[in-house]
Amino acid sequence: MMKISNDTKDVLKNFSTINSGIRVKTGNKLETISNMKNILAVATVSEEFPQDFSIYNLPEFLGATSLMDDPDFQFNASSLSVADNNSSLAYFYAAEGMVTAPDKMITMPEAEIEFKVTSTLLGDLKKAAAVLGVNDLVLKSDGTVVTLVVTDKKSPSSNTFSRIVEAESDGTSYEMNFKMENLKILDGNYDVQVSSKGISHFNNVDVELEYFIALEPDSKYNA
Secondary structure (H helix, E strand, C coil): CCCHHHHHHHHHHHHHCCCCCCCEEEEEEEEEEECCEEEEEEEEEEEEEECCECCHHHHHHHHHCCCCCEEEEECCEEEEEECCCCCEEEEEEHHHHCCCCCCCCCCCCCCCCCEECCCCHHHHHHHHHHHHCCCCCEEEECCCCCEEEEEEECCCCCCCCCEEEECCCCCCEEEECCCCCCCCCCCCCCCEEEEECCCCEECCCCCCCCEEEEECCCCHHHH
């Protein structure tokens, strides 16, 4: 029997937005990867899972367990038993091949760009994208000032929202493009690294949680 903390449940809820299924390995690491293989997330949690298992529909599982008050989780051979004082749930594991899971960890290449993102900035960018109805996020430098711009790249007359970020500028100009829909990261403060090889790394500074997010192929780095 074991408990699952609220912090771990928050991580699982976040991971369920990246991939609706998850393969959990023995130990205290949770990993997930999007079906498009363009978002990889890794978290170290306080629990030690006693065995490997897979859940096909993580939102469904989290929804069902949320009906219980601080339940106990028991890991059986083919299913999970979840119970509190008044309720119980039997939830069967998925076959391993039914869930897209990371095959190996990404090695982050050398990053030319480094900056910080606060939870406030992250929230503002998401709100701006929703209010303006746009889905592009551009990390842009003219060689002196670095900004994050929420826009629609396809429309020259797109409404935009921009925020200057603290990043060291070496005189290089670039436009590194993301899709807002790929920034499925848990609220928090992050150290961010961006490589011209088309990948970014968001590392949470408060908990052991990191994301590798692919850039859009039209990104430009003028070294």
